[in-house]
Amino acid sequence: MxxxxxxxxxxxxxxxxxxxxxxxxxxxxxxxxxxxxxxxxxxxxxxxxxxxxxxxxxxxxxxxxxxxxxxxxxxxxxxxxxxxTPDDIYAIVRTLVDERKKREIDPTLSVLRELLMRSPESESERHAQERMREMHDLIELLTSWYADVQKLETERLIQLLSLGSRIVKVLDMKDRLFALPGGKRSANPDKGN
Amino acid sequence: MxxxxxxxxxxxxxxxxxxxxxxxxxxxxxxxxxxxxxxxxxxxxxxxxxxxxxxxxxxxxxxxxxxxxxxxxxxxxxxxxxxxTPDDIYAIVRTLVDERKKREIDPTLSVLRELLMRSPESESERHAQERMREMHDLIELLTSWYADVQKLETERLIQLLSLGSRIVKVLDMKDRLFALPGGKRSANPDKGN
DNA sequence: CTGTAATTTCAGAAATATCTGAAAATCCAG
DNA sequence: CTGGATTTTCAGATATTTCTGAAATTACAG
Structure with missing residues (x-):
């Protein structure tokens, strides 16, 4: 070399x-x-x-x-x-993730959906489908989060990532501010953290 | 089978x-x-x-x-x-990511750090190091975000992921609320999204 | 067109990765 | 201990992936 x-x-x-x-x-x-x-x-x-x-x-x-x-x-x-290569490394990573999603995640989701449509022929199949459902829902949660975040400008994305889990404090604050008198509170009231 | x-x-x-x-x-x-x-x-x-x-x-x-x-x-x-396998699929994914990070991301970060320490012997090495620096900083941003989010309870994580990029609106709200009179505003004032 | 430079294709060679069966090692009840 | 059940190891067989050189194709200046 x-x-x-x-x-x-x-x-x-x-x-x-x-x-x-x-x-x-x-x-x-x-x-x-x-x-x-x-x-x-x-x-x-x-x-x-x-x-x-x-x-x-x-x-x-x-x-x-x-x-x-x-x-x-x-x-x-x-x-x-x-x-x-593109000058912007964020652009590179976005492309990489997009392509990987298109080639691997999306097909996996459709396989899972197809398998979940079938009626189970046995208890073991029923249980297997339950697990597949959990996996399907998790993948869907992650990809829809990604689809959403993907739209942000890079500067915004960096801001968000830099915040890390401190974002949760901001969330709590919002919940508290907007808690209507007698209104429904978060299902997971402050555990201290 | x-x-x-x-x-x-x-x-x-x-x-x-x-x-x-x-x-x-x-x-x-x-x-x-x-x-x-x-x-x-x-x-x-x-x-x-x-x-x-x-x-x-x-x-x-x-x-x-x-x-x-x-x-x-x-x-x-x-x-x-x-x-x-663990019953909790979130636990499985967390383990998978942790291990992958330990085996691939962490060693990559140390290689990059080591290479960035060396003094460049030529213009082309100097430029290469600049690119490596960009990559290093991006990987570090992503891993520190992950390290942070990793600590959240699953329920909190789901809450955060479900919110997707709507989180940015909450952030803006926070910024607005806490903007001190004459204080420094965000570097990226509302572009209308 | 024609001729040359550049690129692509692809069959087979080379290199890797994976898998198996047989042998060795481990484990534990009696 | 002993002996059978179970698991692990590993050398070689098999399968898969990657790489190469030669030939075919493409691109275009003149």
């Missing part, structure tokens, strides 16, 4: 991480190289930096494009394509 | 999903079988249900135990071990 030591360590680590998350090691390395590059790179730049075959790079780039993770730029008078 | 059709579909789907997330297909299937089982199962029950070898089950269970995802129960007068 012909990159400076710091870059090499980064690239190797992300190749490793990629492979633990179901992304082929080389594809992870290609993305890492593009992520830290100073300028857009063409396929042969990547071949040179990673020391892998041209065809492997071609396939890796195609894979990354199918995940919407790359931008390309043409240089006039140069027939080659140059690739780079 | 000797399980009712609904269960089989579930198990196959989760084997598939597991393998897309860097978990071996069989390990995913073993967990799926345990997750929907009516009672704790011993290794041979799993062999029977999945139609795989005894040694494969043994290795799969060991793997799942190393992730803290299993509970075991002994039945008196029976030498075999019986395995089951």
């Amino acid at each position: 012909s990159v400076p030591p710091v870059c090499e360590a980064f690239v190797l680590h992300f190749g490793e991480m990629g492979s633990r998350w179901g992304i082929n090691r080389t594809v992870g390395q290609i993305y890492a190289v593009l992520f830290i590059a100073e300028r857009p790179l063409c396929a042969d730049d990547i071949v040179e930096r990673l020391g892998i075959s041209r065809s492997n790079v071609s396939m890796g780039l195609k894979e990354l494009q199918s995940w919407n993770l790359l931008r390309q730029r043409s240089i006039s008078g140069d027939r080659r394509e140059f690739f780079h | 000797s399980v009712p059709p609904v269960c089989e579909a579930f198990v196959l789907h989760f084997g598939e999903m597991g393998s897309r997330w860097g978990i071996n297909r069989t390990v995913g299937q073993i967990y799926a079988v345990l997750f929907i089982a009516e009672r704790p199962l011993c290794a041979d029950d799993i062999v029977e249900r999945l139609g795989i070898s005894r040694s494969n089950v043994s290795m799969g269970l060991k793997e799942l135990q190393s992730w803290n995802l299993l509970r075991q129960r002994s039945i008196s007068g029976d030498r075999r071990e019986f395995f089951h």
Whole structure:
């Protein structure tokens, strides 16, 4: 690998991480190289930096494009394509989550819904469906939270994340302020925390 | 596979999903079988249900135990071990995230920190470090948010997630209420959302 | 068009990961 | 202890994934 030591360590680590998350090691390395590059790179730049075959790079780039993770730029008078990652790292993470959701979470939800529609033929199936229902509801809760938060501008998102669980105090405050005399209070009145 | 059709579909789907997330297909299937089982199962029950070898089950269970995802129960007068998943699916997800963080996110953060300590030997290394810094800060923001939210009781967590981005309105309200006369307002005054 | 540079495709090679059966180790009742 | 039941280990077999080089395709300047 012909990159400076710091870059090499980064690239190797992300190749490793990629492979633990179901992304082929080389594809992870290609993305890492593009992520830290100073300028857009063409396929042969990547071949040179990673020391892998041209065809492997071609396939890796195609894979990354199918995940919407790359931008390309043409240089006039140069027939080659140059690739780079989005400048905004938040945009990268949003895309990654969106794609993963589209490919894995959404299909899982539909499988679960389909299985929950069927009438159980036995006690064990009935129980299995109960568990699937719990899983379905949890996934739905998480994805609808995500769909909602996904819409926020990055600045707002950071504000929200920075607050962490202190947000709960703000919530309590709101509840207290808006508790109508005789109105219904939260199902979970202050436990001290 | 000797399980009712609904269960089989579930198990196959989760084997598939597991393998897309860097978990071996069989390990995913073993967990799926345990997750929907009516009672704790011993290794041979799993062999029977999945139609795989005894040694494969043994290795799969060991793997799942190393992730803290299993509970075991002994039945008196029976030498075999019986395995089951936690009843509380939120507990399962919390464990999964914790372990994944411990194994992948934490090591990544230390690699990034170590690389950011080094003095750059070239402009390209300097730029690479800038990108690594962005990544480091984002991962840190996300993990500290998670560490914080992780502490909430499940009921509170659900309340928070259900609120989704409506939480931002509550935040704005808080800001408005506490805006001291002449005090500093939010850096991002209401854009109408 | 034509010729050359660039990219993609894909069959088979190489590398990894997974799975199995047999043997070894462990466990515990008697 | 002993012996059978159970679990674990691990070398090699099998299956899967990844990678490569060669050939095919595409793109476009002249």
